[in-house]
Each structure stands twice: as structure tokens, then as C-alpha cells.
Amino acid sequence: MNSTTTQGHFQSQQASDVAVNIPTTVKPRIVIVGGGFGGIKLVRRLRKLEAHVVLIDKNNYHTFQPLLYQVATAALEPDSIAYPFREIFKDQKNFLFRMGEVQEILPAQNKIKTSIGEVDYDYLVLAAGSRTNYFGMKDFQQYAMPMKSIPEATQLRNLLLENMEKALLMDSIEERQRLMNVVIIGGGPTGVEMAGALGELQAHILPHDYPELNFKMMQIHVVDMDERLLRAMSAESSQSAAEFLKRFDINLWLKTKVVSYDGKTLVLSNGKQILTDTVIWAAGVAGGIMPGIKPQSIVPDGRIKVDAYHQVEGYNNIYALGDMACMVTDKTPHGHPMLASVAIQQARSLAKNFVRILAGKPLRLFVYKDPGVMTTVGRNHAVVDLKFMKFQGVLAWMVWLFVHLMALVGFRNKLVVFINWAWNYFSYDRGLRLIIKPSVR
Amino acid sequence: MNSTTTQGHFQSQQASDVAVNIPTTVKPRIVIVGGGFGGIKLVRRLRKLEAHVVLIDKNNYHTFQPLLYQVATAALEPDSIAYPFREIFKDQKNFLFRMGEVQEILPAQNKIKTSIGEVDYDYLVLAAGSRTNYFGMKDFQQYAMPMKSIPEATQLRNLLLENMEKALLMDSIEERQRLMNVVIIGGGPTGVEMAGALGELQAHILPHDYPELNFKMMQIHVVDMDERLLRAMSAESSQSAAEFLKRFDINLWLKTKVVSYDGKTLVLSNGKQILTDTVIWAAGVAGGIMPGIKPQSIVPDGRIKVDAYHQVEGYNNIYALGDMACMVTDKTPHGHPMLASVAIQQARSLAKNFVRILAGKPLRLFVYKDPGVMTTVGRNHAVVDLKFMKFQGVLAWMVWLFVHLMALVGFRNKLVVFINWAWNYFSYDRGLRLIIKPSVR
Numbered sequence: 001m002n003s004t005t006t007q008g009h010f011q012s013q014q015a016s017d018v019a020v021n022i023p024t025t026v027k028p029r030i031v032i033v034g035g036g037f038g039g040i041k042l043v044r045r046l047r048k049l050e051a052h053v054v055l056i057d058k059n060n061y062h063t064f065q066p067l068l069y070q071v072a073t074a075a076l077e078p079d080s081i082a083y084p085f086r087e088i089f090k091d092q093k094n095f096l097f098r099m100g101e102v103q104e105i106l107p108a109q110n111k112i113k114t115s116i117g118e119v120d121y122d123y124l125v126l127a128a129g130s131r132t133n134y135f136g137m138k139d140f141q142q143y144a145m146p147m148k149s150i151p152e153a154t155q156l157r158n159l160l161l162e163n164m165e166k167a168l169l170m171d172s173i174e175e176r177q178r179l180m181n182v183v184i185i186g187g188g189p190t191g192v193e194m195a196g197a198l199g200e201l202q203a204h205i206l207p208h209d210y211p212e213l214n215f216k217m218m219q220i221h222v223v224d225m226d227e228r229l230l231r232a233m234s235a236e237s238s239q240s241a242a243e244f245l246k247r248f249d250i251n252l253w254l255k256t257k258v259v260s261y262d263g264k265t266l267v268l269s270n271g272k273q274i275l276t277d278t279v280i281w282a283a284g285v286a287g288g289i290m291p292g293i294k295p296q297s298i299v300p301d302g303r304i305k306v307d308a309y310h311q312v313e314g315y316n317n318i319y320a321l322g323d324m325a326c327m328v329t330d331k332t333p334h335g336h337p338m339l340a341s342v343a344i345q346q347a348r349s350l351a352k353n354f355v356r357i358l359a360g361k362p363l364r365l366f367v368y369k370d371p372g373v374m375t376t377v378g379r380n381h382a383v384v385d386l387k388f389m390k391f392q393g394v395l396a397w398m399v400w401l402f403v404h405l406m407a408l409v410g411f412r413n414k415l416v417v418f419i420n421w422a423w424n425y426f427s428y429d430r431g432l433r434l435i436i437k438p439s440v441r
Numbered sequence: 442m443n444s445t446t447t448q449g450h451f452q453s454q455q456a457s458d459v460a461v462n463i464p465t466t467v468k469p470r471i472v473i474v475g476g477g478f479g480g481i482k483l484v485r486r487l488r489k490l491e492a493h494v495v496l497i498d499k500n501n502y503h504t505f506q507p508l509l510y511q512v513a514t515a516a517l518e519p520d521s522i523a524y525p526f527r528e529i530f531k532d533q534k535n536f537l538f539r540m541g542e543v544q545e546i547l548p549a550q551n552k553i554k555t556s557i558g559e560v561d562y563d564y565l566v567l568a569a570g571s572r573t574n575y576f577g578m579k580d581f582q583q584y585a586m587p588m589k590s591i592p593e594a595t596q597l598r599n600l601l602l603e604n605m606e607k608a609l610l611m612d613s614i615e616e617r618q619r620l621m622n623v624v625i626i627g628g629g630p631t632g633v634e635m636a637g638a639l640g641e642l643q644a645h646i647l648p649h650d651y652p653e654l655n656f657k658m659m660q661i662h663v664v665d666m667d668e669r670l671l672r673a674m675s676a677e678s679s680q681s682a683a684e685f686l687k688r689f690d691i692n693l694w695l696k697t698k699v700v701s702y703d704g705k706t707l708v709l710s711n712g713k714q715i716l717t718d719t720v721i722w723a724a725g726v727a728g729g730i731m732p733g734i735k736p737q738s739i740v741p742d743g744r745i746k747v748d749a750y751h752q753v754e755g756y757n758n759i760y761a762l763g764d765m766a767c768m769v770t771d772k773t774p775h776g777h778p779m780l781a782s783v784a785i786q787q788a789r790s791l792a793k794n795f796v797r798i799l800a801g802k803p804l805r806l807f808v809y810k811d812p813g814v815m816t817t818v819g820r821n822h823a824v825v826d827l828k829f830m831k832f833q834g835v836l837a838w839m840v841w842l843f844v845h846l847m848a849l850v851g852f853r854n855k856l857v858v859f860i861n862w863a864w865n866y867f868s869y870d871r872g873l874r875l876i877i878k879p880s881v882r
Contacts (some may be wrong), residue, residue: 019654020610020611021609021611021612030537059876059877060602060606060874060875060876061875061876063875075518077518077521077857078518078520078877079518079519079520079873079877080518080877082761082875084650084875084876086649086651086874086875087650087870087874088649089651090650096653097878098606098609099606115609116610133801150877151878151879152876153878154877155879161501165501165539168462168539168560169461169462169463169539169557170462208527208531209525209527209528209531210527212462212537218605250690285808293763298575405497411864412860412861412864415860415864416518416857416860416861418851419856419857419860420853421858423852423856425855429528430522431525431528431851431853431854432520433501433525433528434501434520434523434525435500435501435540436502436519436520436523436591436592436595437500437592437879438592438595438714438878
């Protein structure tokens with residue numbers, strides 16, 4: 001390695017990080033943990049900074065999370081919504097990627113411990129997103145399917161299809177139904193999108209694949225504690241989404257909690273019991289765990305408390321953004337919503353502040369500009385809430401398609417997703433009903 | 442189930458196969474094990490037969506094996522070369538699919554034992570293809586990577602890319618080289634295609650991803666016992682392939698055997714030791730194991746002996762075709778080559794014979810018509826051997842592309858593969874350098 005070992009910008013770089021082979025230079029090193037929407041936007045925005053930008057992620061690719069539900073429902077290839085970091089930043093000179101999992105932060109030593117060794121930092125940015133939150137319900141943690149990563153979405157696709165194959169083999173109607181029924185816990189965007197996609201599978205696709213099964217018997221349930229779906233959106237949007245889902249005979253259990261699930265029977269707070277082999281957990285997320293950050297700086301749901309400059313409370317060179325951060329200000333006593341748009345805006349703001357930090361200038365406060373929220377409910381139907389305008393239906397759906405297509409990283413991915421969408425739309429078909437299991441070796 | 446339990450066509454259907462819920466009818470039941478090239482062709486050709494066609498496969502999809510090496514080298518999505526059986530045959534009325542693994546054949550009872558229960562048959566067709574043959578070399582079985590299925594190809598992609606990530610972390614040149622080097626055992630079509638694709642990755646793609654690594658250090662080796670590559674093809678083709686691979690500085694070890702491999706060092710029969718973490722086994726296949734068939738009917742490499750009517754020796758209602766069958770005739774004392782074209786032609790022949798069997802007519806002999814063989818070696822270069830003509834280079838490459846694109850099942854797959862090829866060709870890029878590991882749950 002042509003490493004120039006010398007003093008770091010404002011603090012010692014003596015500590016060895018041989019294991020990760022990052023050359024030490026005179027430039028300050030900004031280490032970013034997590035390449036989600038916030039992480040990759042921040043890396044990109046720092047491209048002209050006289051700094052050394054190091055991204056650490058446990059995967060070698062960025063996941064386009066908003067379309068995970070389409071992978072799980074056989075509409076898109078898993079690879080179409082993933083993009084390698086090395087490809088995204090191949091022309092960025094001040095950038096370095098390392099694949100590894102962060103195990104602990106050692107703020108006193110300005111370093112992090114990772115699965116591949118220790119990494120020194122001058123500035124640390126925590127952007128590792130959120131994790132599935134089961135609210136301490138062990139049975140759901142054990143039996144319900146989360147959907148926060150590509151392997152999880154693929155696993156869910158496998159399960160849904162395998163259960164249909166198994167249902168064929170059952171003699172008892174009850175057993176068949178248990179294998180065909182799906183319960184989605186959580187009526188937020190993920191739950192609603194998943195429900196709509198499953199409704200379509202049930203109505204148009206699975207009956208052709210499994211003429212031996214009676215899909216009128218298959219039940220799809222959505223359970224939510226709130227009195228309406230999509231509680232982060234307008235009442236009109238909630239209403240429209242609920243109406244659309246009911247067209248597919250999807251059962252909505254609002255103001256209802258889940259009580260227990262033993263892998264076969266799900267019990268609701270109203271006493272209703274649902275036989276099901278497939279429970280999808282879309283009920284909540286919590287901040288990713290980051291050992292080493294002092295407990296006082298962590299809010300009850302696991303997010304890390306930051307000030308309006310993205311600085312983690314109690315540290316002067318650690319920052320957090322996106323789902324991982326809880327920016328407590330007068331206007332946002334509970335932080336911002338855990339949305340891609342927040343992470344992206346915070347990344348932009350933090351990138352600008354890094355310029356100011358290195359120049360010794362005063363920092364600028366972050367102000368969130370709500371660009372609106374949209375959720376797709378199914379074929380030809382989405383709901384869009386903008387600041388001065390709300391609309392639902394076909395136009396909203398076209399806007400949703402366009403926005404998501406454009407947001408995908410890379411032209412190849414855009415093209416392949418577009419073709420799959422067009423194909424699925426016109427053929428009423430999903431070519432990806434594959435049960436591809438990992439090799440047993 | 443609306444099953445009409447009655448006597449079978451020519452033998453009893455009394456035995457219960459409740460577990461797999463296949464309705465018994467008056468029509469004879471033809472059970473086909475394996476949905477490779479032969480299996481799916483046979484199902485399709487039997488579509489007008491007054492029979493009940495049951496396909497059993499351990500996967501719910503057909504794998505387009507000739508393009509597995511492109512999945513392993515990040516050129517194609519795994520999903521693009523897989524196609525669900527239920528989709529292929531959705532309009533075929535006399536068809537039924539069951540996902541399960543065959544465990545044993547019980548010829549005396551005319552049934553097979555599978556992972557999902559027992560299945561009765563009137564006629565049984567064994568078309569389960571081949572398995573990787575390590576020729577009893579335990580260390581290679583343990584450490585080398587096979588490439589016969591989509592999960593195996595994906596696993597190989599993961600390994601190749603992960604080893605580059607690991608190489609970055611190493612200080613010693615020796616360790617780096619070990620992680621970057623690749624040895625391919627076997628210089629047949631799979632070995633040659635893999636070598637060419639890896640040569641391209643080394644020359645055009647990996648250096649952009651890993652500017653920190655010196656790819657001049659990376660060695661690609663192909664080892665084969667024979668005195669030339671592609672021994673099933675013409676001398677011109679062998680020569681042309683070898684020349685092309687040498688342009689990438691790929692090391693060809695001909696007339697050479699592998700002796701041992703401990704996961705770190707591979708030893709060749711000429712004494713040469715190669716440090717490598719990645720050994721790809723493309724050296725041989727053997728007939729899939731099918732317990733229950735009498736040992737006398739199995740040839741040493743595991744294939745099942747059939748006569749010129751595809752009938753397994755010693756049974757009057759069991760047939761075998763494709764890689765699984767060894768048709769011993771005067772002209773083919775060791776059977777036919779294990780090629781897709783053989784499997785497909787045998788399926789056509791057997792389909793015609795089934796019409797004759799059910800009509801009580803005499804059967805027709807199978808005669809293989811060699812359509813020629815082709816192998817792609819790399820960008821702009823393939824080798825084609827036809828009966829009256831041999832050609833190599835760009836034109837051969839275009840023929841290869843066209844033939845393989847057309848052979849893919851389904852329009853969506855054709856389109857997505859075409860786009861990926863065009864993309865890779867013009868951009869010198871592979872968007873699919875993803876390490877997607879199965880979910881740990």
C-alpha cells in the first residue's frame with residue numbers, strides 16, 4: 001500500500017488500522033456507517049471536499065427499500081433494486097468502501113470496531129438506518145417475516161410460493177387455508193403496498209398457477225392499532241387506500257392489536273383467531289443498535305439524539321442522520337418521520353456543514369422541507385399527499401411509478417424495472433414466481 | 442378433490458397417493474422426474490396425448506443451464522435464466538406439477554417415493570439430469586465450487602466478489618494473490634466460458650471497482666487432463682479458444698491433473714502449486730443418483746442404461762433421457778454426449794413413442810442428429826462446429842448470442858437478458874456485482 005503515514009488533520013492517526021488497510025493521509029477522514037439513502041447522498045455530496053470519505057456497510061450494495069415489497073411479491077428481480085457501492089462511486093477520488101459490520105464505537109479513541117478490524121475516524125457519521133421492531137413480542141420475532149432487506153424479501157417470496165405448493169398437498173380445507181392465508185401486521189405504507197400486491201396475486205396470478213386451489217378461500221388480513229390505514233397520510237388517502245383494498249376482499253382490522261402467534265394461529269386483541277402460516281411484520285422499526293454511544297444519547301425507540309446540526313448529543317465529532325437519528329428540536333420533539341426524504345435532506349445539510357466545519361465556519365441549522373408522501377395501493381391506484389394538493393387514483397399511480405423509477409440508482413436498473421413493470425401490467429403476469437433457495441453447501 | 446377413483450389404464454391405481462393429492466383418472470399417468478431441457482420438452486410434446494402428465498422437480502422452475510456462468514460472473518440476474526414450470530405449462534390441460542425430491546423408485550409397485558409423499562405411475566420417465574462428479578476426490582468435493590444450479594452460481598458470484606473485498610484487507614502480497622487467483626478445473630465448454638468471462642472481469646471491470654488492488658497479480662488458471670481445450674469440438678475450435686484465452690494471460694494447464702487442494706493451495710500433477718481461495722469445479726458430471734433402479738441397469742458413471750426406445754433396461758414402463766440416460770447401441774457404445782440437444786431430441790422421440798405405446802403400435806428407434814456444438818469464449822468471440830462448417834470469431838459469437846437468446850424460455854427473460862447483454866457490451870460494465878447472501882433467520 002502506498003500509504004503516507006503522518007499526523008491526521010486535527011488529531012492523531014497513530015492508532016493502527018492495518019486490518020482494514022485504509023491509508024492515512026493529512027486529509028481529515030470522515031467515516032460513514034451505512035449506505036442507505038442518507039449514506040449514499042452524503043458520500044456523493046462530499047465528493048469535492050478535501051477529505052477522505054470512507055463508507056462502511058455490511059453489504060456491498062445499496063438497497064432501494066421502497067420496492068422490496070415488489071421483490072417479495074414476484075414483480076421484480078432482487079438484483080434490480082440493488083446497486084453496488086463501488087459502481088455508484090467509481091469516479092469519486094476521495095472515496096473508499098469497506099464491507100464490514102460495525103460492532104462498537106470507541107469515541108474516546110476516535111475509532112470503531114468492525115467485523116474486519118478497527119477504523120480510525122476524525123468525523124463519524126452514523127447512518128445505518130433502522131431495524132425491525134417487534135416491541136418485545138418474542139413469538140412474532142420468531143415466526144413473523146420481516147421485510148427490510150433483499151434476502152428477507154426473497155425469503156418471503158419463497159415462503160409465499162412454497163406455501164401454495166404445500167397447500168396443494170393438504171386434504172383438509174383448514175390446513176389449506178392456513179397455508180394460503182396471509183396476515184400483514186401494520187397498515188403503514190409497507191403494509192398497504194404489500195396488501196395491494198398480494199390482492200393482485202390472489203385475483204389475477206395465483207389462480208392460473210394453481211388451478212387445483214380455490215383462491216376464494218385465501219384470506220388476506222391487515223392489522224393496525226390505529227383507526228385508519230396510512231396514519232402518516234391524509235384522511236382522504238387513508239380512505240382511498242382502504243376502499244381499494246376492500247375491492248380485493250382484504251380484511252382490515254383497525255384499532256386492533258395482535259396478541260399472540262404460535263406459527264399457526266394468530267390471535268387478535270378482539271378475540272378473533274386467524275389460521276395462517278404467513279405473517280408479515282410491517283408494524284414498526286426502531287433505530288439500529290450502535291453499542292458505544294452513551295445511553296443518555298439514545299431515545300427509547302433506539303434512535304440517537306442529535307441536535308439541529310446533526311451532531312450526536314455529548315460528542316463533538318459524531319453525527320447521525322436518517323432513520324438512525326432523532327433530531328429533537330422545539331418543532332420536532334420526537335424527531336422527524338423515518339422517511340427516505342428526511343435522510344436525503346439531512347445528508348445534504350450535513351454535507352454543507354462539513355464544508356463549514358473544515359473551514360472553521362459556524363454551522364447551519366437543518367430545516368426539513370416536506371416534499372409530500374405517496375403510497376401505491378395496487379394496479380392503477382396510488383395515493384399522493386403534497387403540501388397544497390392531495391390526489392388518488394391513476395394519476396397518483398403514474399406519479400408514483402415515475403418518481404420511483406427515477407429514484408432507482410443506475411440506468412440498467414431503471415430499464416429492467418421499467419420492462420418488468422410494463423410486462424406485469426400488460427400481461428397480468430409475474431414471471432418471477434421462483435423459489436430460489438440458498439445452496440445447501 | 443374431485444378425484445374419480447377408478448381402475449387405471451392398464452394397471453391398478455388403487456395405491457393411495459393422498460399425500461401428493463394427484464387425482465386418479467382413467468387416463469394413464471406419465472410421471473416425469475426432472476424439468477430440465479428434456480423434461481420440459483417432453484411435457485410440451487405430450488400436450489395432446491390422452492394421458493395425465495405429472496412433472497416432479499425439486500425446484501419450481503426450469504434452469505437455463507448454459508448461462509449459469511454469466512450469473513456467476515455478474516453479467517445476468519439469477520432470475521433471468523429461471524422460469525417457473527407453472528408458468529410454462531399454464532395452458533396445458535393434461536399437466537400437473539409437484540415440487541418435491543425423488544427419494545426412491547419402487548418399480549414393483551409402480552410408484553416413486555418423494556419428499557412430499559408417494560406418487561403412482563403407469564409410465565415413469567427419469568430426466569433428472571446429471572450431478573457434479575468429483576471422481577471421488579474428497580478435498581475438491583469439500584473446497585471446490587460446483588456450478589450446476591442457480592444457487593451455486595450465485596454462491597460463486599458471492600465468493601468471487603467477497604474474496605476481492607477480503608484481498609483489500611491483506612498486507613501480504615501472497616495472501617492477496619491467494620484471494621484473487623481463480624483456478625478452473627475442466628477445459629470443456631463450462632470451463633472455457635467461465636475462463637473467458639473471468640478474463641473480462643479482470644481486464645475491464647474489477648480494476649475500476651478495486652483501484653487499490655493490482656489486477657496484474659491476479660492469475661486465472663484452467664486445468665484439463667486432455668491435450669486440448671474443448672475436446673468434444675474440432676481442433677480449430679480448441680485452437681481458437683486457447684488463443685483467445687491466452688490474450689487475457691490465462692494459464693492453460695493441459696495434459697495436467699489436479700492432485701490435491703486444502704482450501705488454500707492447489708497441487709497439479711506436474712508439481713506446480715497454486716495459491717488460491719477459489720477453485721471452480723467444471724471437470725465432470727455423472728448421472729444423477731436414482732435409488733431403486735437395479736444396479737445392472739446403471740453404467741459406471743451413474744447413468745441409466747436405456748435401449749434405442751429410451752426404455753430402461755430391465756423395466757417395461759420406465760424410461761430415461763438426457764444426461765441421466767446412457768443409450769447403448771452399436772453406434773453409441775458409451776451413450777450420447779451429455780448435451781441439451783440430445784435431451785431435447787430424445788424427448789421428442791419419446792413423446793412420439795408414447796403416442797405409439799398408448800395406441801399399441803410398434804416403437805421407433807431414436808437417431809441423434811448432431812446440430813453442431815458452440816461455445817462462447819469471450820467478448821466478440823465464440824467457436825461453432827457445424828457438420829459441414831466450422832467458424833470462429835465475431836460471427837460465431839453473434840450466432841451463439843442469437844441461439845441462446847432464442848432458447849431462453851419466455852419473452853420477459855429474453856428481453857431482460859438482451860438488455861443486460863447490450864448493457865454489458867457497450868458499457869464494459871456489469872451492474873450485478875452484488876454479494877446477496879441468504880437471510881440469516
